[in-house]
Amino acid sequence: MITVDEALAHLFSLVSRLEPETVPLREAHGRVLAQDAEARRDQPPFDASSMDGYAVKRSEAVPGASFDVIGESAAGHGFDGTVNAGQAVRIFTGAPVPEGADKVVIQEDVTRDGDRITLGDRLEDKPNIRPRGDDFRIGDRVEAPRLLSPEDVALLASMNVAEVTVTRKPKVALIATGDELVMPGEDPGPDQIIASNSFGLCALLDTLGAEPRMLPIAGDTREALETAFDLAKGADLVVTIGGASVGDHDLVGAVAGDLGMDRAFYKVKMRPGKPLMAGRMGDAAMLGLPGNPVSAMVCGHIFMAPMIRVMQGLPAMPAPRLSAKLATAMPPGSPREHYMRAQVEDGTILPERSQDSGMLSVLARANALLIRPADDAPRAQGDWVDYVPI
């Protein structure tokens, strides 16, 4: 038996960053930057007003002072001349501060009469100017690797970066195995169940920014499995579901081995979960997940997702964790690391009463996997615990 972290270290050794590709900025969100992006300009590109008001010389901005308004500076249309002593330029938020001016008096502090303005009795002290390059300067970088958020995309746009180099999407082939499986919408025989894991894992892969491909269900014969592995060619990662343990009916490992997979079984000290199978076959990495639906989805979050992130060029790390306050006490933990189905709401976390790995309805209701370390001490209500959001 190995720990989750040890299993992850093995899995990380099977994958590496995929090749880069260039995409337009509109498609960059959710992708991982593969090459630093560089600002092509200063922002602001000029000293810019941060308020609506009047641009003047700071030294002249004293209570009661009067100025001639000699022009206007609006966003997109700056004032061409220079502000001299006794002069002011009407200015709007985001507009260039004209030459000679170094202060914007906000309009609330000004009385205007024709082309003449007079400052009020109480002036605020701030210059109300954003200096050129205050946000970023030409050559400043957004550094790779980085999973691009909507805010990153906005920043890249303002840097005048129209396309970015990102890691291409990992292609993932999903093979659900087992004579007991039929597709949703089909009419199962009395001994059959519906293939659910491949649908859940496909959706998870979508959210991770991978390119999942669901292959036809493979029955429990060598021929069916060989056909499935053949159809999986071209994938960067082949994920099998079911048949990863070592029972009599678990052909997947044997067939994959015959096809040249250098495979390993990992008995992982975790709940829920069963032995994982993993290895490399040709150009692809392979991950064999347990067929139990709850275990498959949990292992998808805990093992598959971190592998995808490494293929995208992100650091090799466990699934990201958050913290929340326990809504209830918990008895001592088990010798295996436990990923408990739980609900987080308003900063508190409540483990589900049933932790039976047969209960997909409980997993679907949950929005978190509460992590209890192996041999965890009893926990009191109000203790802070870690969880993986799902």
Place this chain on the structure above:
Amino acid sequence: MITVDEALAHLFSLVSRLEPETVPLREAHGRVLAQDAEARRDQPPFDASSMDGYAVKRSEAVPGASFDVIGESAAGHGFDGTVNAGQAVRIFTGAPVPEGADKVVIQEDVTRDGDRITLGDRLEDKPNIRPRGDDFRIGDRVEAPRLLSPEDVALLASMNVAEVTVTRKPKVALIATGDELVMPGEDPGPDQIIASNSFGLCALLDTLGAEPRMLPIAGDTREALETAFDLAKGADLVVTIGGASVGDHDLVGAVAGDLGMDRAFYKVKMRPGKPLMAGRMGDAAMLGLPGNPVSAMVCGHIFMAPMIRVMQGLPAMPAPRLSAKLATAMPPGSPREHYMRAQVEDGTILPERSQDSGMLSVLARANALLIRPADDAPRAQGDWVDYVPI
């Protein structure tokens, strides 16, 4: 000045749930269920073994007992006969428990010799059987409205639900306004900047499951704005960026009003942020966001995202919040509710040093908006605070 919650209440009154549509399960993830989905079968559909082992009568499963192995039950291939006294059936995980048996002895507790098995000295007590319908029963429901997670999709598949009724995606037209704007990749004049908000907001709308459409930049003329509003026809929500305040160069409100918009300006007691504009024009709701990039993105999370969720059929609620522990003390807050750019890591949150709303680079680096209520008391390091993840 109104509070954020008051502004949200006004905005919610402008939108309502859109029509439903039916989509295949493969495309259901990230959509909002518009109609309860109903299980078309029991799960498990039969009493199922939860282990690999031998199915026997529980009353006979005592240490040292022997049985004749009369057949096998595998997943997808049940055993047809009945288990009588002194008989056992080889059984695998997920397979139907044969008639007459009510206990599965795990294989680790059994010695097999030909067609004869003998139980060991120490037997575990559990039946190792998942009763029919333990997870869910025919007619059990996944209730609408619900934003469908990968786990929900797995559950729906196992219920044999091949397609689901979801709310159609909200169509959102984005209009960036201002003579100062050019598109990324273009060559800005000396007084111009790059349109960044529409790219960031488009990406945010993607993550929300909306269908954004970026319209061409509208210059500061009536004609340009009228053309833009015309191009926005057919959208469920029209979002304008810039021109939402009441400065001399803010034509958007005036033009929208002339086109029949019943508009309101909301001065919201928040930082960062400026007046919002909102109303209805024909069949569409309209939201006018400030042109400042940081304010536009923050208002996108705090105001636009909750409106989208209502259009998807989700409850009218503020942006979801999480909690984290302050990494540093903070002085007293301001009279306005403050959405501070911050970084959350390992359960602690650190506000960025610069909270200047001109700094898009700071917003992009942040992964959270730390919420300080209006007139918040000083906070100590280690205090728990709320944040909106971004």
